[in-house]
Amino acid sequence: MNLAEIVSQFESGEAGTDAYVELRAQCLPLVEKDSANAAAYFLIANFSRSYVMLYEEEAVTVEVARKAKTAMLDYLHRIVAAQGGNAEVRLAAINAIAADYLHSDKIF
Template sequence: MNFTDLIQRFAAQNPGTDSFLKVKEGTLALISSDAEHAGPYFLIYGFARSYVLLYEDQAIEPAFAEAAKKQLLQYMTRLEDAFRSGSAAEILAAMNWIVIDYGHSGKIF
C-alpha cells in the first residue's frame, strides 16, 4: 500500500475510530517501507493514534467524527501534493503548515 491508497481508503470509510486505526496502522507500515517520507508519515500517525486513544471507548457525535476525518484528510492530501512535487522544501513547508494549522484548530485529535 502507498500513501495515495491509504488516503483513498480513509476517504471511502465511515468516520470513526476504526478508520483512524487503519490510518495509524497504514502510516506505521509506510514509515518502514518508505523511509524517505518517515517524518510526514509519523506526523499523520501521531494524529491518528491520538484520535484512537482519545475516542475509542466513547460515543462520538457523527458531526464531530466527520469534522475530524475532514481535517485529517486535508492534512494527508496536503502532504500527498508535496510528495508529488518531489521537493524536500515543499514537504517541509507542508509539514509546517499542518503543525501551525493544527495549533490554531480545535485540536480534536
C-alpha cells in the same frame, strides 16, 4: 500500499475509530519504507493514535466525527500533493500542517 491508496481507502470508509486504527497501521510501515516522507507518515500515525485514545471509549457525535475526518483528509491530501516535490516542499507541507493543528480545535 502507498499513501494515495491509503487516503482513498480512508476517504471512502466510515468516520469511526476503526478507520483511524487502520490509518495508523498503514502509515507506520511507510515510515521505514519511504524515509524521504517518514516525518509525514509519523505525524499522521500519531494524529490517528490521538483520535483513538480520545474517542475509543465514548460516543462521538456525527458532527465531531465528520469534522475530524475532514481535518485529517485535508492533512492527508496536502501530504500527498507535496510528495512529488523536493525536500523543501515536503518539509513546508509538514510545517504548515503542524502550524494549522496548533491553531485548530485539536479534535485529535
